[in-house]
Amino acid sequence: MIISIAFSFSMYRVLTAELDRVEQRQRVRIESGVGFPPRIFIIDRDLIEDAKNRLKLILAGVNLFILAGSAVLGYFLAGRTLKPISEMVDDQKRFIADASHEMRTPLTAMKTEIEVSLKDKKLNLKQAKQLLGSNLEEVNKMQSLSSYLLNLNQYQTGRVKLNFEKIKMSEVVEKVLFQFQKSADSRNIKIFREEEDFEMEVNEISLTELLSILLDNAIKYSHKEGKIVIRTKQEGKYGIIEIQDFGVGIKEEEIPYIFNRFYRADSSRSKSEINGYGLGLSIAKNIVELHNGKIFVNSIFGEGSTFTVKLPLKQSARIV
């Protein structure tokens, strides 16, 4: 607007000066009588003033038009530019709200138990120990939630650069199996391995974390005395890891959401009986993306699920 007003102002100055100059020259000619019979050429001052006023009006109109046009255009362009930023802010807000909600649940449970126990004048040692045991459970839940949140933050795509090293796939599987053997045994779940061994360029800590999340879920969502199969194979430039269970499965309409943060499928079993925050798969997805890979799920509700991870053997190859 400043440029446009300055331009209009100088245009007005130039044009009015030109009009005045024409008037001045005519006056000189008339007075000197060169080529004009004086009775015909009378300078009309009003006409010149009228032209100047019209010029002012036209320039003001043009400036108003530019002002209105740029306001409307600016509004739309600013909206478009700010859209991704506002989506990011909304996402952050949702994340904070969800995380605080998850934190509040164990805190509220602990607070209520402590308050009730404090009011109980006959509280004995056995009851106090029970209270402490229950509090400890809630503290453990909060601890696992905060470590999930830290992991999620660490693996957010774009925030972290992983160091990749060559590892043997079978060694990682071995390590993860060792971690989860006890929890599988406690529910009489048998884990089978169908492996092709190969080397892959990965970040070992995060690959171990990825397999732990998938195997933990396979155990959590399996029926007692169930079966889990871990398959690894090489397909061209890619390494494939499959973890298959024959447990509760996922409803088709819920599959698109299971990788979202804090999403837990609505089946009553998974919500009420099985611990979790709906963060594992979103961490898994971040890890896979940081390895330039893909993660897929195939699931039939009531029959079981297969999670497949496809990672490039070398980090320069990308999945298309």
Ligand code: ADP
């Ligand atoms: P959670 O802590 O709830 O397990 P995840 O992010 O790991 O969170 O998983 C999200 C949801 O996806 C789970 O709540 C569950 O409903 C579903 N899910 C994940 N893995 C399996 C599986 N192997 N079998 C059935 N459902 C699964």
